[in-house]
Amino acid sequence: MKIASFNINGTNARLPRLLEWLESHKPDIACLQEIKTISENFPVEVFQDAGWHCLVHGQKGFNGVAILSREPSQETQRGLPGDDTDEQARYLEADIAGIRVASIYLPNGNPQPGPKFDYKLAWMARLAAHAQSLLALGSPVVLAGDYNVIPHDDDIWDPRAMREDALRQPESRAHYQALLWQGWTDAVRSVHPRGGIWTFWDYQAGAWPRDHGFRIDHLLLSPAAADRLADADVDREIRGAEKASDHAPTWVSLR
């Protein structure tokens, strides 16, 4: 059972690349972020014709998450609980083949300090509260998404880079670490404990050819899911394609 997280940076701009990756790398479940479209305009028929079940939580212009799966999905949550005034489409959750799976697009938080950074930290606190309730299920849960957090200095090509950025602030890292202390396993970190794995390369300044990347896309496993961990990695070659997203697909394989 291969579960992937992929920030596609725009559905319509990425559709051919996305379909190629689904066909060639064969995830069973693909959690998508930044679909950048309202749900009505997500090309559900295209994916259904290719054999995928679709759940979509979109909004106009920005954000938006979706879950594609080979087996049928039962939606369990749309939008992150804890703030009825939050209208940003950043969380979608479903039961698929006996596994609870979430697609997460955590707020970027720049510029910091400021209201966007405050929103990010508040969102992470809400995520922690909901994640705690998911752990109480005792069943396999995978929280897959773009967390917009660089967890460690060895998760970036140069620890001095991004120093003032919301993605590597101590507060952002502390909220991420709090999730791990709840009992979640960072799948890629577990398989590659020495770091040096990137999931994002900026479009600017030749970041991809220079391999100036960092790791912000994560798959967190509940204990029952971590017991089944077989492998985890990044499909980094996808980043080198024409019209690629600035993120690469990141995945975990469960027994």
Next chain:
DNA sequence: ATGCCTATGCGACATAGA
């Protein structure tokens, strides 16, 4: 010290991303 790119929206530049 700054901008470098890319995608979207009723668009001819602004906003957001990370």
